[in-house]
Every structure is written in structure tokens, then in C-alpha cells.
Amino acid sequence: MKGIFAVYKPKGPTxxxxxxxxxxxxxxxxxxxxGTLDPLASGVLxxxxxxxxxxxxxxxxxxxxxxLAAIKLGEFSSTDDEEGExxxxxxxxxxxxxxxxxxxxxxxxxxxxEQMPPTYSALKIKGTPAxxxxxxxxxxxxxxxxxxxxxxxxxxxxxxxxxxxxVCGPGVYIRSxxxxxxxxxxxxxxxxxxxxxxxxxxxxxxxxxxxxxxNQ
Numbered sequence: 001m002k003g004i005f006a007v008y009k010p011k012g013p014t015x016x017x018x019x020x021x022x023x024x025x026x027x028x029x030x031x032x033x034x035g036t037l038d039p040l041a042s043g044v045l046x047x048x049x050x051x052x053x054x055x056x057x058x059x060x061x062x063x064x065x066x067x068l069a070a071i072k073l074g075e076f077s078s079t080d081d082e083e084g085e086x087x088x089x090x091x092x093x094x095x096x097x098x099x100x101x102x103x104x105x106x107x108x109x110x111x112x113x114e115q116m117p118p119t120y121s122a123l124k125i126k127g128t129p130a131x132x133x134x135x136x137x138x139x140x141x142x143x144x145x146x147x148x149x150x151x152x153x154x155x156x157x158x159x160x161x162x163x164x165x166x167v168c169g170p171g172v173y174i175r176s177x178x179x180x181x182x183x184x185x186x187x188x189x190x191x192x193x194x195x196x197x198x199x200x201x202x203x204x205x206x207x208x209x210x211x212x213x214x215n216q
Contacts, residue, residue: 001026002050004060006199006207009037009045018045018210025213034060034199035170036122040082043067043196044204063200064150066167070193071178073160077190079120080175089188096159097185105184106152106164109177114144118175147172161192 009018015036023031032054034046048057073096078084097105117123119140120131130140148169155163162181166174175191182189197204 002028002053004034004046004048004053004056006202006204007045007047007213008204008207008209009042010210011040011042013210014039015045019047021210022047022049022213030054032057034063035065037196038081038175038194041194041196043194044199044202044207045196046199046202060200060202062170064167064169064198065172065196065200066165066198067174068155068195068197069164069166069174069178069191071162071164071181071189072192073162073182073185073187073189075160075190076179076182076188079190080118080173080179081191082193084120084190086190087188089186097187099154099157102157102162102185103154105181106154108184109152109181110149112146112148115147115173115176115180116144117142117173118179121173145171149177152177160187162189 007018009015015033019031019033023029026049028049030051032048034048034057037043037045046057046060048054074089076087076089119134119142123130123142125133125140130142134140149166149172150169151165151167153165155165166177174194178189178191
């Protein structure tokens with residue numbers, strides 16, 4: 001069982017958990033993945049097994065990705081997702097945005113944009129992941145990054161839940177996008193659910209479910 005293939009990662013395990021499990025299943029030490037999915041996210045995780053496959057993963061990391069995201073408006077989260085401590089926005093003082101306002105807001109996030117990574121991220125500061133510093137109560141200072149977002153399409157909107165489809169280049173944090181959309185709408189917002197449906201040519205329909213992989 002060597003090569004590159006797509007695994008459907010369910011909610012719960014980390015991407016590292018998936019890699020470790022495949023390493024144990026195959027007996028192959030060289031196993032890697034082409035882009036982390038947070039534990040609360042599900043969907044396509046591109047995995048490489050074997051020396052040649054793991055070398056080729058560097059190309060897969062750079063490929064276009066597609067997501068379905070649900071954003072909860074009306075609150076901010078300390079982690080920019082469902083896991084963090086929530087802060088309510090005084091929405092009673094303003095009216096929830098209508099669908100037209102939401103559509104107009106989404107347009108501004110298409111193109112090459114500057115994005116601030118989440119404080120609770122795996123990006124390293126002097127060798128230490130940012131999330132470890134944040135959990136220890138230490139100050140986290142991350143620099144904004146230029147990323148490319150090719151499409152942001154409105155799928156469904158019923159206050160306070162907003163569902164969007166995102167097509168983007170590498171390095172985009174959908175948690176940051178959710179937070180920034182909430183800020184732009186003056187309502188607050190965080191990522192409530194995320195499914196990665198595609199990485200390059202690897203689609204969710206063709207991915208092997210991790211639970212089925214364990215039973216093989």
C-alpha cells in the first residue's frame with residue numbers, strides 16, 4: 001500500500017492521528033499528508049505512503065483547495081472556531097444583515113488578500129507552535145500573510161448561520177476567513193463547521209473513509 005491517495009478524515013482525530021494510524025497499518029515509516037485538517041474539520045486529507053510518495057507531497061500542498069464552511073454569526077470565538085471561548089456581540093443594537101449585504105461582504109474577500117492566521121494555529125514562533133503559547137497564556141504575535149482566495153460563494157444564509165463554498169490557494173485559514181467575515185459584517189463570527197471537499201484533483205467522492213481503511 002504505497003502511493004498518494006485521499007482519505008476522508010472524520011471529525012475528532014487530528015491529521016497526525018491519521019498519519020500515525022496508517023503508519024501502523026502499513027508498517028511503512030515514511031507516511032505524510034499534504035495539508036492539515038483541524039480535529040473539528042472533516043473531509044479530504046491527501047496522504048502519501050512510501051519514500052517517493054512523501055517526496056511528491058510537496059507538490060500537492062501547493063494545489064488548489066475547496067471547502068464547505070458554516071459560519072456562526074453574532075459571536076466571536078477565542079480560537080475562531082467552535083472550540084474556543086465565545087463572546088457575544090450586542091446584536092440587539094443593530095439589525096442582522098440581509099442576504100444582499102452578506103453577498104456584498106463576501107465579494108471583498110475574493111482575490112489576493114492579507115490574512116491574519118488564527119492565534120491558535122500550528123505556525124511556529126521561535127520554534128514553538130502558536131497554539132501552545134496561547135494555551136499557556138503567553139502573548140502570541142503573528143504576522144499577516146498574503147493568500148489567494150479564488151471564490152467565495154453563498155450557499156445558504158439563515159441568521160445566525162451562514163454557509164459558504166470557498167476555493168483557494170495554499171496557506172488560507174478558513175477559520176480566519178470566518179472571523180474576518182464576521183468582523184466585516186459587524187456581527188462577529190466564527191467557524192462552526194468545515195468540510196474540505198477537494199485538494200487538487202482529489203475529490204471527497206473518491207476519498208477512502210478512514211474508518212473503512214482501518215478495517216481493511
